[in-house]
Amino acid sequence: MRTGLTVAFDADDTLWHNENAFADVEQLFNELVSPWADAETAERVLIAQERSRVATYGYGVKSFALSMIAAACDLSDHEIDARTLRRFVEAADDLLAMPTVAIDGAVEALQAVSAEHPTLIITKGDLHHQLRRIDEANVARFCFDVEVVADKDAGTYRRILSRHRIDPERFVMIGNSIVSDIAPLVEIGARAIHVPYETTWALETATEDPPNPDRWTSVDSIREVPDLIAAIAADLETST
Numbered sequence: 624m625r626t627g628l629t630v631a632f633d634a635d636d637t638l639w640h641n642e643n644a645f646a647d648v649e650q651l652f653n654e655l656v657s658p659w660a661d662a663e664t665a666e667r668v669l670i671a672q673e674r675s676r677v678a679t680y681g682y683g684v685k686s687f688a689l690s691m692i693a694a695a696c697d698l699s700d701h702e703i704d705a706r707t708l709r710r711f712v713e714a715a716d717d718l719l720a721m722p723t724v725a726i727d728g729a730v731e732a733l734q735a736v737s738a739e740h741p742t743l744i745i746t747k748g749d750l751h752h753q754l755r756r757i758d759e760a761n762v763a764r765f766c767f768d769v770e771v772v773a774d775k776d777a778g779t780y781r782r783i784l785s786r787h788r789i790d791p792e793r794f795v796m797i798g799n800s801i802v803s804d805i806a807p808l809v810e811i812g813a814r815a816i817h818v819p820y821e822t823t824w825a826l827e828t829a830t831e832d833p834p835n836p837d838r839w840t841s842v843d844s845i846r847e848v849p850d851l852i853a854a855i856a857a858d859l860e861t862s863t
């Protein structure tokens with residue numbers, strides 16, 4: 624087993640902006656289906672489509688685009704025309720081509736933490752999209768590993784920790800999603816730091832806080848993370 628602390632960062636909405644662009648496309652979706660449905664109905668049907676597709680298509684833009692097309696067909700009872708459907712495909716093209724914009728202070732926090740502790744990135748979504756963003760953000764140089772995974776559940780984290788011989792007790796995950804970055808870590812006996820983003824995708828919205836509040840905490844800004852990691856590392860030193 625490794626000694627010392629190992630730290631992992633989520634990527635979308637933790638290192639760089641993501642959900643804000645999806646929210647803009649959802650707005651476009653609502654407008655384009657407005658002849659047949661009000662915004663509330665449009666959102667409900669789209670989210671149901673996304674939820675039904677995640678298990679087979681995974682996360683990311685491609686899955687989202689198919690969900691928009693299927694939801695628009697359902698909402699319009701197949702009256703929607705091909706030109707409008709094409710707008711959804713273009714919106715997906717735009718999402719995939721969007722430049723990677725780092726969240727203020729995130730790359731600096733990753734760099735500061737990686738100077739003290741072995742650090743990796745664990746992210747999910749379309750493989751090509753994630754790899755391009757990691758490349759554009761130039762963050763792999765701070766990491767001993769970058770994992771683009773299909774899902775971020777307890778089993779996924781257990782496999783990654785076991786592969787790298789990391790004791791869960793000595794592992795901290797940092798991310799914006801309670802569902803993907805916090806709850807599964809608490810479940811496997813690791814630690815987590817929640818850094819909320821301005822908006823949260825419906826499928827990442829937690830209905831309740833994870834148990835064991837001594838295992839995770841929430842901070843307002845990723846700039847607070849390096850000091851918090853230093854405090855956790857110091858605690859571990861004195862308790863072992």
Ligand SMILES: [Mg+2]
Pocket residue numbers: 633634635636637798799800
């Ligand atoms: Mg995220």
